[in-house]
Amino acid sequence: MSETQNLTLVQAVRDGLHDAMAEDEDVIVLGEDVGRNGGVFRATEGLYEEFGDDRVIDTPLAESGIVGTSIGMAAYGMKPVPEIQFSGFMYPAFDQIVSHAARLRTRSRGRYTAPITLRAPYGGGIRAPEHHSESKETFYVHEPGLKVVVPSTPHDTKGLLLSAIREPDPVIFLEPKKIYRAFREEVPDESYEIPLGEAAVRREGSDISVFCWGAMTRPTLEAAENLAPDVDVEVVDLRTLSPLDWDTVIESFEKTGRSAVVHEAPKTAGLGAEIAATLQEEALLYQEAPVKRIAGFDVPMPLYALEDYYLPEAARIEDGIEEALAF
DSSP states (O other): OOOEEEEOHHHHHHHHHHHHHHHOTTEEEEETTOSTTOOTTSTTTTHHHHHOTTTEEEOOSOHHHHHHHHHHHHHHTOEEEEEOSSGGGOGGGHHIIIIIITTHHHHTTTSOOOOOEEEEEESSOSOOOTTSSOOOHHHHHTSTTOEEEOOOSHHHHHHHHHHHHTOSSOEEEEEEGGGSSSOOEEEESSOOOOOTTOOEEEEOOSSEEEEEOGGGHHHHHHHHHHHTTTSOEEEEEOOEEETTOHHHHHHHHHHHSOEEEEEEEESTTSHHHHHHHHHHHHHGGGOOSOOEEEEEOSSOOOOGGGHHHHSOOHHHHHHHHHHHHHO
């Protein structure tokens, strides 16, 4: 039996990076303060000392340069893992991500690939300043050629990160910083993978299916427990947003006939809208009520005092589930 450690989510990130670097000398970590400082959230702590400055590289504060350099490394045959300090800082590199990393395989007719795992702390909940708390996962889900992963537990984080690093194509790996240190979980010491594109049913139920990911998974499970035993809620943690595990989503919906989607991104054009539309197309005859979207509001992430009001929490999720059941 494998030995385990009781890790937080951010420690699981560091553990996954360590294993990937120990196994494959082509894996390179780069970004602002990832080396001597160990990263702004200490996700790369200790890697510089173990693997040296030729594999853990402190870069200038230039997101476009970080991603552009990673694309060159990837085309050369390396496996770069760039870190962007906050997902809200990815926009200067957006052209590099969508115009070059995502299209390298297509543009070269398969001659080159871009095995890049772009990591970024993501989402709200830590009282950060402007541009530090955004949830724009749909920007990247919309782009063909990119895979998008948002873990919700330490165990999943390590396994998904190792799978992402071993992918031959680019992966956007968004780490929900609200739960970086919120809880611990037993994580195997050994290297293991969780396949991309497979959702996890966190709670079986028969009355309604609730789809969530990242930091929204825990309050969704809390809401489900609060509603029990009167309401039997099935909670599906998507884990990978692209490719999305439509088989599990549709199977769950066909079982319950009702659904809600929980995400902290703004409601308009959020992934909840895509899920609702696909359920209409693929399983309309099973539907007993409109799909309820429980989401952030269509405003910039507010500062400090209103942040908790903006983010869906258990009570608002409970209300949304009850609305879906009222039809």
